[in-house]
Amino acid sequence: MRIGVEETLGALNSALGAGGPVWFKETHARHLRARDFLAPRRALQARFGDDQVPEGVVHALVGLQGPGVAPVQRCAPTPAGLALQLQRSAVFERVLCSVAAYIEPAALTAPTPRVVLHCPALRGSPSALRLSQLRAVLVADHLARVLQAHRVSVRRVPAVRDPHMPTFLQQLRVDWPAVSEKATTEALRNRTIAELSPARDAGALPPDTLGRVCLKELMEERGRIAGYDPSVDSCLVSEDLLSLLAELQEAAAAPDAGAGSYMVLHVVSCEEEFQQQKLDLLWWKLDHQAPLRQKHLVCGPVKAAGAPSTLTAPEYYELRHAQVCKASAVKHGRDLEQDPAWTEIFSVLSVATIKFEMLSTAPQSQLLLALADSSISTKGSKSGTFVMYNCARLATLFEGYKCSVEQGLYPTFPPVSSLDFSLLREEGEWLLLFNSILPFPDLLRQTAALTQTCAAPGLQATARTEMVCKFLVQLSMDFSSYYNRVHILGEPQPHLFGQMFARLQLLRAVREVLHTGLAMLGLPPLSHI
DSSP, rough: OOOOHHHHHHHHHHTOOOSSSSOOOSSSHHHHHOOSSSEHHHHHHHHHHSSSSOOOHHHHTTTTOOOOEEEEEEEETTEEEEOOOOOHHHHHHHHHHHHHHHHSSOOOOOOOOEEEEEEEGGSSSSGGHHHHHHHHHHHHHHHHHHHHHTTTOOOEESSSSSTTTTHHHHHOOOOBBBBOOOOOOOHHHHHHHHHOOOOSOGGGSSSTEEEEEOOOIIIIIIIHHTOOOOOOOEEEEEEEHHHHHHHHHHHHHOOGGGGSEEEEEEEEETTTTTHHHHHHHHHHHOOTTSSSSSSEEOOOOOEEEEEEEBHHHHHHHHHHHHHHHHHHHHHSOOOOOOOHHHHHHHHHHHHHHHHHHHHHHHSSSSSEESSSOOOOOOOSSHHHHHHHHHHHHHHHHHHHHHHHTTSSSOOOOGGGOOOOGGGGEEEEEEEEHHITTTTTHHHHHHHHHOHHHHHSSSSSSSOOOHHHHHHHHHHHHHHHHHHHHSSOOOOOHHHHHHHHHHHHHEEEEHHHHHHHHHTTTOOOSSSSS
């Protein structure tokens, strides 16, 4: 069974007896030199008074065992509190001998219903897509990928109808269905006609509009309690709106979803939220089998410094693509934009830049974009370009090892079970394992945890879609620091091979984590930049 950070923390807190959680995991390199977990002094005083922690408790902590619990090396009182260090070589061995267990997303802690994921921004054309709507599209795509990695059934709505949208989404590496056949709207249309409010001026209605449906009564019965805007009183119903409702009906009743419960999550920009509330109430009004609870994940506004407020998503992509090509020309001393070998690389770098910009901030918060060329550099440690650069560095490292084996400089990689992981003594090596590989399954699980959001009262949903981007940036920073300081492929001397192979296995695990994290963003790994 894999070692888990959450399992270890749970066991540590249980060992202290009744009371709330006290222990926390260290993350900073300075603290990790002396300890891996800390129970702060003030928290211990609140639990045990001014007396020291009983010796029996400390003894129990040192001998801690259990499913998923990491082996403990020592536990001792310090001025900061009770400091605990793990048996690091044993943790290295258990993790690096079972890398696949740490790449596979952990099972969700609570049953998750099937999800109907609705992103209304995809009803239009790319040329009309605002930056705030693009943000909602990228959040929805990322959320769908993470949920599906946890084997949650996800249905994406709406299927895109605009003929140019599939090409643009493919360019952005967004996985979303295109329309196959139109859902039938006859029953909804008949119900709408029965519910139409008397028209004051039928000639004033827009084309293709059936009329206006009153929502006041439903708002008082259900909407106000659920947290809907009290000013929602009616909805103008068009054929297009009925078509969307029919799609939502079909997705909610999909035969592949089984008999379990489902939730409908509308991922909307802040400008679309009010209209989506009308659509929710209209669905309830026209369909007695509509879900009682619909949740809104509202993405905050996007502001682009130095750019017109009318900047569209395709224009934003073209700007970033041009900047990526320019930065590459500066780095390599020649223009590579017309080189077919670099076309795919520039496309991936452009999308990585956009996705890390759009997804590194919690979706509910306002997002400020800096559109200057400086945000594209591989030197900056916060960008998607920097993450992809370090992905390419890892690829170059393993390609270098492979070539050296073919030249007879190094032996082939030995069985992982034969490696001596006690040779991993560098500070950066433990940092990579303890902060990146070990907690990765828990990170994915937290990103996919929609059950609590579904059960919570109110209309608004929350999602931690920023976690993967932030994690990959920090992983890249830690790897870059380690790689710049430590020479991995050393002199071809037999007495150095043991440490080299242990380090390569560690970086194999780092590579797998990085690739899996990028896949959650729809980004392929790059072999060079």
